Amino acid sequence: MLNFDITIRGSAAPYSVTASYRQRTAEGAFALDLTQEAWQEQCRRLGQVDEAPGTAFIRHVGSQIFQDLFRDQVRDLWIRARSDLETGQAEGVRLRLALYPPAVAALPWESLYDPDRNMAFGASGRTPLVRVENLFQHVGPSREIQASLPLHLLLAAPEDPTGLMAAQAEIQLVRQMAERLGPAQMQVTTLEGRFGILELHQALQTHRPDILYVASHGEPDGILLWQQDVPHLATSESLRVTLERATSVKLVFLNACLAGQGSAQARFTSVGSQLLQAGVPAVIAMxxxxxxxxxxDFARHLFDELLNGPCPGAIDMAVAGARSTLYMLAPHTFSYGTPILWLNAEDGRILRLPRGSVGSASTARPSMARPHPAPVHLDLSQEEAWLAELVAGLDLTRLPGQLRFIARSWEESVEECRSLLYQLRHLEQQGDEPRYAAKVSQYRAHQQRMERLRSSLEDAIRGHGG
Structure with a gap:
C-alpha cells in the first residue's frame, strides 16, 4: 500500500495544496470551505437522519470536492497513482489528508467521489481515505502495537439522561458482535451507569483494554458523561489527558454523534482529533x-475486517472494508461516510498480531470456506466452484422491499469476481508473475468482502422472516 499525501494550508480561499506520491510532488489550489453558504446547506443535508440525502446528491457533493482538488499538477500526479493501481504496480493507494484550515477540514471529505471512474472513495478498498495530524503536528509518543488475542474492548456506556438512546440494546448488540467474532478473538468489559471521567480513567487503568468503545451523546467538543450524579460534558481536553495515560489503547471508537465534527474556526477542537494528539494510533468518530x-453494524464489520480481513491489524483497510459494506447496503444514505478515521500510523497498522492467530473464528460458513492453495498460485477451477457455491441458494427476491435495490450491487460484485478469475487465468497463461501476484491479492480481498456481504444479506432475509 502506497501513500498519496495531500496537505492543504492557508488562511482563506484559495488555499495552497501540496501533493506527494513516490518521491514526486505537485502543487495546486483549493477553493472550497465551510464558510460558504452552499457548503453549509450541503453538509446539513448530508447529516439528516430522518430523510436520506440520496445517492445522486452524495455523489454531487463528493464530485465537487474531487474536481476542485484534483486539477492540473495534482490531477497528473493522481493519474500516475491510478496507473500504478491499474497495472498492478501498487496493491492500493492510501489517501492521507492533512487539512490545516479548519473550514476546509470541516468539509465532508469522506464523500469524495471520482465522477470519471464512477468511484466513491468510501466504497473502495483499494484507495482508503484517512485523516492525519502527525505529518506536520506534534502528537504523543508512539505506542507499542504488539497485541495478543483475545483483544480486550472496554465499552463505556453512561446512563442516558434524555432517554433517547437505548443503552442496554446497544450493549447487547456490541456483545453479540464480540460473540460473533468469538471469545478467542475479542472479549468485552462494560462500564455502565452514572460514571464520570475519573471512573473512566480508573477502568482504563484497571482493565488496560486494546480498544475503547464509547456509546453516548456527543458534541463537537465533548462526550456526555456524569459528575456528582449530574449529567456533565467531558471536554475533548479532559478526554485527551485521560487517553494520554491509557497507553494500552490502540483504537478509540466513539459512537457519539458529532464527536468527529470539527469547528470551521479553530483546529483540533473535535474529540477525535484531540485524542489523536494524545498519541492514540487511531480514532474513529462520527x-x-x-x-x-x-x-x-459499522463496528461489527470493522472489527471483523481488522481481525479476519486481508490485512489483519491494519485499521485503514478495516475501515475501508466496513465502509464498502455499508455503501453496498445503503448507498443512498451517508452512513458509510459519517465515521471519520484519524490515523497516527505510517502504514495503517495499529495492531501487530501473533502470526497465525487471526482467522480462527471466521464468520464464513464451513460449507463456503474458500480453498487455500499453495502461496501465489490458485486452483482457479476450485475458486470458480467456491463462487458458484457462494451464489447458490441466495434468493434476493426475499429481501425486504427497502433493501431490494441491493440486488444489483450483489450481482455487480459477483461479476467483478468472475472478471478477476478470468484475468487471473489470462495472466497465468502469460506467465506474468508480478501482475498475477498483485491480482491474487486483489481477488482475495474481494472474496472476503463478498462473504461478509452475503452474510449481511442472509441476516436481512432472516430478520424479515424470509
Missing part, C-alpha cells in the same frame, strides 16, 4: 448524527 444500530 461527524454527523448516526443511528445506534448503524454505528454498531
Amino acid at each position: 461527524q454527523y448524527p448516526i443511528p445506534d444500530e448503524v454505528a454498531v
